Amino acid sequence: MFIRELSVMNYKNFGEATLTFSRKLNCFIGNNGVGKTNLLDAIYYLSFCKSYFNNPDSQNVRHEQDFFALQGKYELNYKNEEIHCGFKNGQKKKIRRNKKEYERFSEHIGLLPLVMISPADAVLIQGGSEERRRFMDSVISQYDRIYLEWLVRYNRALLQRNILLKEVSGRNNIDPDIFAIWDDQLVHLGEKIHLKRTSFLKELLPVFQKYYTLISGGNEFVSLEYSSQLNEKEFSILLKESFQKDRMLQFTTTGIHKDDLDLKLGDYSIRRLGSQGQNKTYLIALKFAQFDFIRSLNNVKPILLLDDIFDKLDSGRVEEIVKLVSDDHFGQIFITDTNREHLDGILREAGGDDFRIFVVEGGTINDVIEKR
């Protein structure tokens, strides 16, 4: 699968541009702040119906404009696919596949598998547990469309229960059934979500460890543990046990919305111990593992977006990554960089001439056509 052509209109700092891509390697070169990342983000948007950076859509519209539009022409299983995303301020965004509008975005997510690696991934290590849950959820929902529905329904039931907890605070003689109806939904959905997360992480772990070893050269041991209250006890029992506490605190203290991942380097949390290079390697290995996971499930090579990936890594690790992505294991790749040094490295490794270079300067893009 690959994207053949991307058209952007008023997306972030870009006015209007249409780019034709190589099915193998594409590189956006330019100084910091010219908007290279925004081009990757546009490609990301077409796969996930939202920006990688979780901005509200009004912030993705170019300055002084009131809409943006993105269009991608893809080849998927030897068939053409045309995806169109349009957003106008104050209106609901529209996503169309081959001119037919989706009723639910969840129907689209997963069609065009994609993995993005970005400096913003650092929040996975530095940020709160919601970042790590979002990581799990975004990967799982790429191959399991029903998972997203479960999650949406779970969160809605949770919200209803929390509001109910506030409403009945201080009241005695509560009809237990008014909680039972939400607990039932939470348990039903929460247990299914817990199972999915468990099996996902079990499969991800060895691949992640393999990639970390490959990139780091081998002396460090990393792991990734799924921490969930549901690992120990049945959800229905947890809810019963914490009911008095929930009533006092006026929110639901137990459930899969409290799940987390323990990211470890050796025996310690990487957040406490990891160097900048180790953190970055950890995240890249995690994303490569995600790539393999999605690839094996869909039998399609996801599009790989590498945003400023080589920064802050020593030359040994850079070299290993260059070797890795040059391999035929990966499909279409997009790279942003400030210069073409790493790109040339990849081209030397891969030995092909199927590549395109785009020079990005303050909202304009010049296609550099060259053959070697």
Add this chain to the structure above:
Amino acid sequence: MNIEQFPSKLLENAVTEFARLPGIGKKTALRLVLHLLKRDQDEVHRFGEAITRLKDEVMHCLLCHNISDTDTCNICSNSSRDHGLVCVVENIRDVMSIENTQQYKGVYHVLGGIISPMDGIGPSDLEIESLLKRVEEGSIREVIFALSTTMEGDSTNFYLYKKLSNNNIRITTLARGVSVGDELEFTDELTLGRSIVNRLLYENIIS
């Protein structure tokens, strides 16, 4: 013309009232009011009277809480309908939808909403007590849940089920599945998944 500057206070009042209706903006309100102004006096009087009488005289059926002109609505007072079969719906619109199918010969019970703490609606805000009473009186064989399939609809179903299940009655819910005329390719997976789990005996479809 600036819509905020009305040449007449009467016009402005009428426009303001129309604009309170759901889905009606100021511009549409003005268009409707100007249209009324052009009509015959009789016609406009009939219009006004219909609205005033609607609010003053409409009643809710004492049995099913459907809208009615009398104490008991014409469905509940119809002896040819099956009074042992009660279909629970959220609102009056749903009664009208099911009536339009001409497939249902039982009676109804209008809840007046569904349980949703975030909208401030709990069981006591709905016609649930009266439903339990109707069932306890003993002449009802089957209750059909016909609420929307949202999270809140499901939770309300479950609440009703908990309250009704100790009565000796059949409790059923609307079939959930692929719609008539749907192509499977375009059916969402949740619906398709449910349809395969709750598949039907073919002989029941053709009969």
